Amino acid sequence: MKIETDVPLSRFTTVGIGGPARAFAQPRALSELEDVMRWGAERELAVVPVGLGSNLLVDDAGVDVLVLKLSGELSQARVEGEILIAGGGAPNAVCLHRARAAGLGGFEFACAIPGTAGGGVRMNAGAYGSDWAAILVRALVVGREGTGWLTRDELDLSYRHSTLRPGDVVAQVEFRLAPRPEAEIRQHVGELQAQRKATQPTNKRTFGSVFKNPRHELGAGRMLEECGLKGYRIGDAQISPRHANFIENAGRARATDALGLMAEARRRALARFGVELEREVELVGSLELPPAGETA
Ligand SMILES: Cc1cc2nc3c(=O)[nH]c(=O)nc-3n(C[C@H](O)[C@H](O)[C@H](O)COP(=O)(O)OP(=O)(O)OC[C@H]3O[C@@H](n4cnc5c(N)ncnc54)[C@H](O)[C@@H]3O)c2cc1C
Numbered sequence: 001m002k003i004e005t006d007v008p009l010s011r012f013t014t015v016g017i018g019g020p021a022r023a024f025a026q027p028r029a030l031s032e033l034e035d036v037m038r039w040g041a042e043r044e045l046a047v048v049p050v051g052l053g054s055n056l057l058v059d060d061a062g063v064d065v066l067v068l069k070l071s072g073e074l075s076q077a078r079v080e081g082e083i084l085i086a087g088g089g090a091p092n093a094v095c096l097h098r099a100r101a102a103g104l105g106g107f108e109f110a111c112a113i114p115g116t117a118g119g120g121v122r123m124n125a126g127a128y129g130s131d132w133a134a135i136l137v138r139a140l141v142v143g144r145e146g147t148g149w150l151t152r153d154e155l156d157l158s159y160r161h162s163t164l165r166p167g168d169v170v171a172q173v174e175f176r177l178a179p180r181p182e183a184e185i186r187q188h189v190g191e192l193q194a195q196r197k198a199t200q201p202t203n204k205r206t207f208g209s210v211f212k213n214p215r216h217e218l219g220a221g222r223m224l225e226e227c228g229l230k231g232y233r234i235g236d237a238q239i240s241p242r243h244a245n246f247i248e249n250a251g252r253a254r255a256t257d258a259l260g261l262m263a264e265a266r267r268r269a270l271a272r273f274g275v276e277l278e279r280e281v282e283l284v285g286s287l288e289l290p291p292a293g294e295t296a
Contacts, residue, residue: 001025001032003039009058009284012050012069014114015207015249017258018058019285021048021067028072030171033142037169040066041144047167048284051119052091055208059285060255070118074171077117079104083137084177088118088170092125095175096189105180106135111189112196114208118170123280124157128192133157140172147171160212160280201240205249210262211277220269220277221245227268234260255287256296262289263296 003025009018023045027033040047045066050056070089077086077095079102086095092110095117099107109130113120120132121139136157138149144167156163164170196202211220218226224244231241233250235257240246244265247258262279266289269277276292283289290296 001027001036003036006062007067009050009053009056009063009067012067013053013056013058013207014205015053015057015247015253015258016205017060017249017253017255018053018056019060019062021062022064023066024069025066026069026071027074029074030140030142030147032072033068033070033074033169033171034147036066036068037142037144047169049088049118049169051089051116052114053207054114055119055123055280055282057207057255057258057281057283057287059283059287061285063285065284068169070116070169070171075116082177082179084175086117086173086175088116088121088139088172090117092116092120099177100182100185100189103179103182104177105185105188106130106177107175108185108188108192111192112202117173117175121155121157121170121173122162122164123160123282124162126159131157135175135177137174137176139170139174141168142171143168199243201242201246201248204240204246206240206246207281209245209280210247210265211245212280214275214277216273216275218273219245223269223273223275223277224265227265227272229265229268232261232264234258234264237261239265255285259287259289260296263294266292267295 006020007024074087075089077090077098109128213219229239232239236251237253237257
């Protein structure tokens with residue numbers, strides 16, 4: 001398998017931001033994934049798996065790690081009985097397509113989550129009242145100590161949380177679905193997607209929700225809207241005029257611009273609501289958010 005150097009990660013993130021990865025590989029099968037993990041371990045390189053990069057903000061300066069993008073059979077999905085078996089790199093759209101074609105429902109909620117089966121495990125991705133925890137049976141995880149299955153309970157999935165350790169790679173996921181007529185699935189998905197389009201900047205380059213929703217009567221988006229942040233801009237990064245919990249790349253935004261917006265948002269939310277917003281987006285590289293009261 002080819003291991004490339006200095007591959008710009010901006011190509012692999014939905015927000016289109018990110019410097020080069022020191023090493024980059026696209027394993028196409030479990031054995032290749034295990035081989036490349038060993039190659040990284042020998043060189044003491046940290047491993048960062050990347051799905052569709054839909055929840056990532058990557059350092060402009062690049063990252064001194066081994067980035068893995070699962071491809072080939074690790075990015076495909078198939079159905080056996082009522083189980084959807086997805087490679088860790090299988091896009092949610094592909095999983096949904098396979099489930100619908102087999103007349104299986106339960107994955108519809110993921111239609112508006114532009115990630116992969118494996119990325120969804122790490123984040124316990126969810127929407128519209130459902131999440132990975134509701135349907136996941138087990139996941140095959142490749143880590144430094146070897147390869148093994150983890151059940152849903154072992155993964156301890158909760159709101160945007162799992163027990164996966166940094167560098168663990170989900171190679172395969174099994175989801176339990178339930179029979180549902182294809183036409184019903186199609187209609188439900190259409191409704192959910194229309195709802196999304198009406199409220200979120202789905203046609204812009206973003207990394208999804210910036211902050212988790214706090215324990216508060218207002219969600220993070222509404223809170224930041226009340227702080228007057230819609231449309232607020234640093235460089236080419238701007239708080240979405242449509243939904244204040246999204247940051248758009250409006251040109252050639254840098255990670256530091258986005259980070260500056262996040263710091264300002266946290267500062268204002270703390271001052272106005274006494275709430276310390278917690279980030280949802282994953283930072284890759286040496287990026288760090290300053291404490292909630294401070295600007296970047
Ligand atoms: C427009 C938009 C809307 C969104 N809406 C939602 C939503 O409604 N609900 C929601 O939960 N999220 C949402 N997101 C965020 C994002 O799509 C999810 O978090 C998604 O699950 C990330 O999947 P990914 O494969 O793109 O992971 P990435 O963004 O590539 O990575 C995210 C994290 O997962 C890790 N990871 C990726 N692949 C693997 C793997 N195979 N094994 C182990 N770890 C892995 C990465 O290292 C990183 O830590 C949205 C994003 C966008 C851009």
